[in-house]
Amino acid sequence: MLHDLPRPSWPAADGPVDVHTHAIAPRLPDLAADHLGRWPSVERVAEDRARIMLDGRLYREVDDRCWSAQRRLRDMDAEGVAAQVVSPIPVTLCHGEPADGAAVLARAQNRFLAELVAEAPDRLAALGAVPLQDPQRAAAELAYCMDELGFLGVEIGTRVGDVELSDPRLDVFFDEAADRGALVLVHPVDLTLDPRLATLGIGFGVGMPVETAVAAASLLSGRTRRPGVHLCLAHGGGALPAVLPRLDRGELLAGRAGAAGHRMPGERARELWVDSLTYDVDSLRLAVERFGRGHVLLGTDYPFAAREFPPGAVLDDLDEELRTAISRDNLDAVVAGQRLSTTRSATG
Ligand SMILES: [Zn+2]
Numbered sequence: 001m002l003h004d005l006p007r008p009s010w011p012a013a014d015g016p017v018d019v020h021t022h023a024i025a026p027r028l029p030d031l032a033a034d035h036l037g038r039w040p041s042v043e044r045v046a047e048d049r050a051r052i053m054l055d056g057r058l059y060r061e062v063d064d065r066c067w068s069a070q071r072r073l074r075d076m077d078a079e080g081v082a083a084q085v086v087s088p089i090p091v092t093l094c095h096g097e098p099a100d101g102a103a104v105l106a107r108a109q110n111r112f113l114a115e116l117v118a119e120a121p122d123r124l125a126a127l128g129a130v131p132l133q134d135p136q137r138a139a140a141e142l143a144y145c146m147d148e149l150g151f152l153g154v155e156i157g158t159r160v161g162d163v164e165l166s167d168p169r170l171d172v173f174f175d176e177a178a179d180r181g182a183l184v185l186v187h188p189v190d191l192t193l194d195p196r197l198a199t200l201g202i203g204f205g206v207g208m209p210v211e212t213a214v215a216a217a218s219l220l221s222g223r224t225r226r227p228g229v230h231l232c233l234a235h236g237g238g239a240l241p242a243v244l245p246r247l248d249r250g251e252l253l254a255g256r257a258g259a260a261g262h263r264m265p266g267e268r269a270r271e272l273w274v275d276s277l278t279y280d281v282d283s284l285r286l287a288v289e290r291f292g293r294g295h296v297l298l299g300t301d302y303p304f305a306a307r308e309f310p311p312g313a314v315l316d317d318l319d320e321e322l323r324t325a326i327s328r329d330n331l332d333a334v335v336a337g338q339r340l341s342t343t344r345s346a347t348g
Contacts, residue, residue, distance in 0.1 A: 020299025275299025
């Protein structure tokens with residue numbers, strides 16, 4: 001019974017916490033049998049290796065770092081990481097597929113993540129999956145993740161099919177996330193990128209950071225607000241830090257500045273969080289400048305080839321106070337806020 005699993009006891013160990021790591025079960029439900037759509041599956045090829053398949057083709061080879069808590073803990077010990085927050089591999093989010101199948105997949109992943117975290121509840125925490133194409137169900141799954149499984153929040157993609165994150169149809173989900181102080185990791189999905197980028201071989205280098213910037217810009221310049229939600233953009237906010245001044249200028253040119261209640265995107269960006277996964281200290285410093293010293297969290301993309309190694313290497317040249325804030329204190333503050341909102345709702 002999942003309810004009998006040890007609850008995450010956020011985290012007992014002192015030291016850096018990596019908020020951007022991924023996990024996948026060594027087996028996913030066979031959705032193709034009952035649901036139309038394009039669904040990932042996992043083929044186990046050895047005790048410690050598996051292949052993520054999509055449409056019968058290899059999407060990515062993975063190993064037991066994706067599903068073995070013991071393997072992760074060994075790496076964390078060797079690399080000086082006190083705790084990890086694990087989230088689904090973005091290809092499994094499936095926001096553009098039929099909602100029924102996505103709901104089944106999300107629940108299966110959340111149960112797996114709960115079992116993974118239960119093996120080391122003082123050193124692992126999770127962000128769950130939600131079927132965001134059905135916002136009501138996504139809100140309910142978010143509540144399940146946080147109330148029943150003790151997750152810190154969820155991971156979502158940068159778009160839901162053709163629907164932007166700023167679309168009012170998603171309000172019910174984001175309102176739930178705001179009420180709970182949920183941490184919502186916004187992560188680009190390579191499958192949703194313009195095929196041109198794959199042809200050029202720059203999907204990773206340009207496509208994903210631009211995709212993140214577009215999603216965030218839709219939130220910052222649109223009429224829809226997402227206050228109260230701890231939205232954390234992956235990869236240092238992608239291209240957003242570089243383009244924020246231009247986004248502000250665009251608001252002026254479009255005549256939107258000066259309207260009642262209007263705030264410039266650059267100012268509203270300080271309501272977002274980002275991870276530190278920039279591979280470059282100057283880019284990280286720009287992210288700190290744009291989002292604030294309290295709004296950058298250590299993230300590495302463990303266990304994939306893109307991961308920063310050693311974890312937090314980009315923080316080395318920062319002053320100690322900022323390094324400690326990014327590697328640990330800023331996330332502790334988010335979690336403390338969640339406990340406050342839980343207390344508030346419990347006391348009415
Ligand atoms: Zn990632």
